[in-house]
Amino acid sequence: MTDLSFVRGEIVGQRPAPRRSTGAVAWMKNNLFSSVGNTIMTVASVLFVLWLIPPLYNFLIGDAVFTDPEGLRGQACRIEGVGACWVFIRARFGFFMYGFYPDSEIWRVNLMFAIGIVLIIPLLVPKMPFVRTAAVLFFVVYPVVAYFLMAGGIFGLRQVPTGQWGGLTLTLIISLIGIILSMPIGILLALGRQSRLPIIKACCVGFIELWRAVPLITVLFMAAVMFPLFMPRGVSPDTLLRAIIGIVLFESAYMAEVVRGGLQAMPRGQYEASAALGLNKVKTMGLIILPQALKHVIPGIVNTFIALFKDTSLVSIIGIFELLNTVRAAGSDVNWSSPTHAVTGYIFAAFVFWIFCFGMSRYSIYMEGRLHTGHKR
């Protein structure tokens, strides 16, 4: 009988420890130097960052002018090779925020913002009390109050024509009105587009596709030059109102398409279930379908809001002094003939727009997670 068993006579040498999979070195090995190509990309990226950062730093901070000994008159920036002229922003900050609004009345704008912030906090922060009250106040009462605060003319407030409104205030006003109005119009259009009734459907489809096909700037031109022609004699809405109407019509078409996406994603079973409960069409829509459909498309809705916020900058083309136009106007001021103040103005405006848009997109991501109450699979 052959002996099939085997017993090792000597001890096996120790194997090397497995590669570390935690810690800084291992992380770098996995993420930065995992292969030759990866290493090349790392080196190239680092070189790119090193090439980009120093001039940016020098322009924005290193060589920048923060203080003006002569009292914000722009002398400090009139040196060759100087960096960003932050003095310019400080000097014209009021103009960027309020436009031509009379100095003595600026408290009204601030009061309007303060009321707005107080009302909007319960709407944005989850689990705050008085949500319903705040919603009614914000969407119904606040626009009226804000309008009279801005325009004046009652309670002894001085009248301020819309031509004097401007700056970031005006940007926020236009986008807020656009958001508040384009939402319900968009929902109605989306419902109309889903309708079985051919005439209603055709009207809604025609309206949506017409506005979505043309650039906003032609809509604004149209609002500026054609609108008065179509109004009855004697009625001539001011430029701001025309621009707002143009923006609302334009954005509601986009909103309609977003909402339609949500409606189409609703399974038939939801309609059938609500029919089984004996709900009529209006209740089915209001209580069952829309709440779910809108929840589905929150990212799309917020994207439309962001687009609307960015699009408000286009009203500067028809001569309205919103933020971008105030920055441009101040940039071509002859008293400030420095090489960098105009660019600094653009950077400032870009930063303000960026903060708002980025904030909105982050907030939508947060809300999306919170409203995800369905079955997570």
Next chain:
Amino acid sequence: MTDATNNEPVTRTGSGHGASLINNPKFRAVIYQAAMLLGVVLLIWWLQSNAAYNLGQQNKSIGFGFLNSTSGFQIGFSLLPYERASTYFDVYLVGIVNTLLVASIGIVLATMLGFTIGIARLSPNWILRKLAMVYVEVMRNIPLLLQLFFWYFLLLNALPAVRDSYALGDLVFLNQRGLYLPAIVSDGRFLIVVAGFLIALGAAIWFRRRTIKKIEETGDRKPIWLPMIAIFAVIFAIAYFGSGAPVELDFPELRGFNYAGGFQVPPELTALILGLVIYTSAFIAEVVRAGIQSVSYGQVEAAEALGLRESDRMRLVVIPQAMRVIVPPLTSQYLNLTKNSSLGAAIGFPELVSVFAGTALNQSGRAIEIIALTMAVYLTFSLLTSIFMNWYNARVALVER
């Protein structure tokens, strides 16, 4: 307006007798639609009568006869022959061609940059990924108009004077007055070269298709790219040298205080394209990233299990599935870019809106006609895009069992 269900409403039993007409869904549908139609007709009639009255007050009428009258203004940049004596219709054409020029260059460059950044966002390399993310988040959250103003300002103010132009060899020059590129100079024989190019391209594509078909039938791997390039090069070379090499490049040259010769790109066009490409590529990058991420990893693993090599895994499995997700939003980004090119009006590039809905409108005062003609152009673009999209969606639709 609230009828969103597709199911036919069930007529209640007994509604024919006794029950009021109001509860009959068919009758109500007719009423709703009649009301809507009446409303729309009334609105249009009201607007039209206002317009007729207002135009009557100004002694104007609607008509397109003005298109044949002389425009009398100059256009800064035009690919078509244009002079002061040209008509408003020529202005319209110049505007359309300039818009198409910006759109086509912008689309090509934005696609290249957007795909690069979209792929970089998925790179295994941490730094590259974060850089791409910063680019996307910064660029798409700043209004395009602001970016255009910024680039235009930089091109006019931060670039060197003519004497100290940035130069790329002796071919390309960049200074305050614009970008100077070599121009193609040729005569009638240029058509032969173009035809030769198209034939060569067609032959190469035909060869590729045939080879791939053969590979799929027999399983034998055969080289594709090298023969393809060779076929293209040979046919094109025959056409080019056979017609006597009729194409020459005209290089820009510093003469006196300015560059002469070559093709001059005005700073407005450079700024417009730069802004459009940077802005749109951020959106395209997101589209590409979402498309590639939508292909589940199981597909890659399945392809690996089938023994496909890495390049084939991407080419045959991942990319076709990702393209189905990428193409529809990509075309709508292209349409957005085309529409956004109208912002050239703000920095003075003579595209359709600036030159036709701006200058021509102010001169002729024909607001309604000009805005309608302008919108018609964009409507056509949008219609063509949606026709393409429907065709593509039908072509790539999943065939479900």
